[in-house]
Amino acid sequence: MKEEKLHIHTIQSYLVMETEKFYQKIMADFGISHFYSFHTDSEKKVPFLEDSCSNILFEYSGNNMNSFVIGNSGKLQTLTLKRNCEYFGIRFQPGANPFFENQEVKDLVGQRIDLCNFDILTNLSEKMSEQNTFTNRMCTFMEEYRNWLKTTQSGQKHLFFQMVDLIVKKDGLLKISELIDYTGYSSRYINLLFETFLGCSAKQFCKNVKMHTIINELNRTDIDSFPNFSSKFDFYDQSHFVHSFKEFTGVSPKEYVNQVRKSSYKTKIVDF
Missing domain, CATH: 2.60.40 (Immunoglobulin-like)
Structure with a gap:
C-alpha cells in the first residue's frame, strides 16, 4: 500500500x-x-x-x-x-x-x-x-x-523538515520534551532551527498544527460534545479549549461551527 x-x-x-x-x-x-x-x-x-x-x-x-x-x-x-x-x-x-x-x-x-x-x-x-x-x-x-527547486539541502534544514513531518504526523500533539527524545537534540537547538527556518518556536508550530487539525475536524464532522472533542486534543478543560480556539480564530468553537453550517461549507470545496 x-x-x-x-x-x-x-x-x-x-x-x-x-x-x-x-x-x-x-x-x-x-x-x-x-x-x-x-x-x-x-x-x-x-x-x-x-x-x-x-x-x-x-x-x-x-x-x-x-x-x-x-x-x-x-x-x-x-x-x-x-x-x-x-x-x-x-x-x-x-x-x-x-x-x-x-x-x-x-x-x-x-x-x-x-x-x-x-x-x-x-x-x-x-x-x-x-x-x-x-x-x-x-x-x-x-x-x-521547477527552475528554482533545489536538489540538495543543508543538514540543518533536513533535520528541520524531519521534525515538521513528525509534528504534522502527530497532529501537533507533541511536547517539546518528546521532540527532544525523538531527535536527541536540546530544546535550545530545536527552537533555533524553527526560528531560523520558520520564524516561530517549535511549540508555536505544534500549536498551529493542532489548531488547524481541530478546525479541519469541525469543518467536516458534526460534533456532539465539545468536552469530549476537546479532550482528544489534550486541553486541560473546556474553558482552556474555548480560550485557545477563540484566540486563534477570533470566535468560540460554537460560533465557528454555526458559521460552517450557515455557509454550507462542505458543499463548497471542489477537489482536483
Whole structure:
C-alpha cells in the first residue's frame, strides 16, 4: 500500500465561507502544500489564520492581474479581498521558500509583498497573467517553479523538515520534551532551527498544527460534545479549549461551527 503524503490542514476556512466554490489541488510535495482558487463578488475583509505557511496569491480582475507574497501571519490577521476578482493561490509547506534564496522565511513573517518587487519572478508573473483556468495556472506555475527547486539541502534544514513531518504526523500533539527524545537534540537547538527556518518556536508550530487539525475536524464532522472533542486534543478543560480556539480564530468553537453550517461549507470545496 502506497504511503500517504503528509499534509498540514491549512485550508483557511474563512476563504471557503466567503465564496460559492473553493477549488483545491493537494500537492504535499516539492515544498507545496496545495493550490487553491476562488471568486469574490464583493469587497470584504476575511480573517486569515496563522498557519506557518507562506503563500503566493494571484488576483485576477478583468484584464489586470496583481500578485503578492503573503508570509506566515504570525497571528490572526485579515485579508482584504476585492470585488469581482478571481484568486489563484499557492500555499507552501512550512519552512519552504525556494524562490527567495537571499531572504529567509522568518523575514517574510507578517509581510505582504508585491511580486513585482522581485525581479527574478518577472517571467512568472507575465506567464501567469495569460492563464485563465485553474489547471493552466497550476501547470504554468509548476513549469516555472521547477527552475528554482533545489536538489540538495543543508543538514540543518533536513533535520528541520524531519521534525515538521513528525509534528504534522502527530497532529501537533507533541511536547517539546518528546521532540527532544525523538531527535536527541536540546530544546535550545530545536527552537533555533524553527526560528531560523520558520520564524516561530517549535511549540508555536505544534500549536498551529493542532489548531488547524481541530478546525479541519469541525469543518467536516458534526460534533456532539465539545468536552469530549476537546479532550482528544489534550486541553486541560473546556474553558482552556474555548480560550485557545477563540484566540486563534477570533470566535468560540460554537460560533465557528454555526458559521460552517450557515455557509454550507462542505458543499463548497471542489477537489482536483
